[in-house]
Amino acid sequence: xxxxxxxxxxxxxxxxxxxxxxxxxxxxxxxxxxxxxxxxxxxxxxxxxxxxxxxxxxxxxxxxxxxxxxxxxxxxxxxxxxxxxxxxxxxxxxxxxxxxxxxxxxxxxxxxxxxxxxxxxxxxxxxxxxxxxxxxxxxxxxxxxxxxxxxxxxxxxxxxxxxxxxxxxxxxxxxxxxxxxxxxxxxxxxxxxxxxxxxxxxxxxxxxxxxxxxxxxxxxxxxxxxxxxxxxxxxxxxxxxxxxxxxxxxxxxxxxx
Numbered sequence: 626x627x628x629x630x631x632x633x634x635x636x637x638x639x640x641x642x643x644x645x646x647x648x649x650x651x652x653x654x655x656x657x658x659x660x661x662x663x664x665x666x667x668x669x670x671x672x673x674x675x676x677x678x679x680x681x682x683x684x685x686x687x688x689x690x691x692x693x694x695x696x697x698x699x700x701x702x703x704x705x706x707x708x709x710x711x712x713x714x715x716x717x718x719x720x721x722x723x724x725x726x727x728x729x730x731x732x733x734x735x736x737x738x739x740x741x742x743x744x745x746x747x748x749x750x751x752x753x754x755x756x757x758x759x760x761x762x763x764x765x766x767x768x769x770x771x772x773x774x775x776x777x778x779x780x781x782x783x784x785x786x787x788x789x790x791x792x793x794x795x796x797x798x799x800x801x802x803x804x805x806x807x808x809x810x811x812x813x814x815x816x817x818x819x820x821x822x823x824x825x826x827x828x829x830x831x832x833x834x835x836x837x838x839x840x841x842x843x844x845x846x847x848x849x850x851x852x853x854x855x856x857x858x859x860x861x862x863x864x865x866x867x868x869x870x871x872x873x874x875x876x877x878x879x880x881x882x
Contacts, residue, residue, distance in 0.1 A: 626725045634726045635734045642738020646704055653704070653742065654749060657696045661750045664692050665757045668814060680816045680847045685758045690841040691813030694775065696750045698808060698836070701743035701776045702800060705735050705783035710790050718880055728874040732784065732867065739780030740773070747772055760844060767843030767852070774859045775836050781866035788873045788880060807833045817849040832862055 626634070646653040665685075673684035680687055712718040721731055754760065762768055786799045811833030817825045828834055829850070839855035842848035848855070874880070 626727065630725075631727060631730050635730050635737070638731065638734025639737040639741070642704065642708055642735060643741050645708060646738070646742050653700070654746060657700060657746045658749050658753055661692055661696055662753050665689070665754060669757055680818070680841075680845075680849070682845055682847060683758070686760075686845060687816075687841075688814055689754045689758060689760065690844045691811070691837045693747055693750050693754065694771075694833075694837050694840050695808050695813060696746050697743040697772060697775055698779050698804070698833070699800070700746040701739040701779040702783040702786075702804060704742040705739040705780045706787045706790070706796050706800075707783075708738065709735055709784050709787035710793070710796050713787060713790075713880060714793075722874070722877060722880060728871055731874060732781070732870050735784055736777055736780040739783060740776040743776035743780070744772060762844055763846035764843045767839065770856070771836070771840045771843055771859065774863050775840075778859065778863040778866050781863070781870050784870050785866065785873065788870075807831050811837045812849060813837055832858055835859060 665688075669685035669688055673688070676684040678684065678687075709718070712721070722728075751760070782799075786796065790796045790798075810828065811831050812828070817828055817834070820828060835850055835855040835858040838848040838850040839852060839859060842852050842855070
């Protein structure tokens with residue numbers, strides 16, 4: 626395929642993904658706004674007044690970046706894992722794999738759909754957060770970079786999950802038993818300074834600690850982890866996920882009947 630044809634293929638896959646989640650926006654976009662509003666109200670406004678400050682800022686300001694990241698991770702991941710597994714379940718992914726479309730175009734097309742949903746949800750959740758607190762962005766470069774890299778990384782992770790899933794129940798195993806615990810233990814609601822040294826060290830194994838703290842640094846200018854280390858971990862996760870997704874599509878053992 627020529628470069629132009631590859632570009633058209635990429636846009637076609639991405640457009641299909643975007644239309645899919647926009648068509649059912651009450652199931653894909655609205656729940657995040659409602660759920661995060663409850664988090665802001667309960668953890669930020671009600672409980673936050675009793676806690677006071679965390680990491681040198683008000684507790685409400687402290688939790689907002691983590692909750693925005695939670696929404697981005699969840700939606701980017703869910704969009705690709707659901708869509709790609711649906712294509713795999715219906716055997717339509719085989720038609721795409723036997724077409725002249727390069728594997729990297731397929732991976733990037735599906736990932737772009739997840740990224741667009743993650744970014745759209747981040748805008749929605751941020752807009753909701755502004756009703757509860759004021760956000761003064763410390764570094765727009767860091768904010769945009771972290772949102773983009775996080776959306777890409779977890780979109781790719783969703784694709785990997787979809788390749789290994791054999792049933793619709795398998796699609797929910799990783800988000801329920803891996804992604805959700807890692808998110809809640811990733812410093813969304815607390816600073817690592819509150820943990821004993823042993824548990825603070827254990828927490829540094831969690832990749833979401835670096836994601837949350839990098840975004841918190843971009844928004845507030847505070848972080849429990851060095852920003853350079855956070856970016857290194859995030860870029861590494863993105864590259865490894867892309868390489869493994871490419872390997873799975875190239876092997877095709879779980880995709881072709």
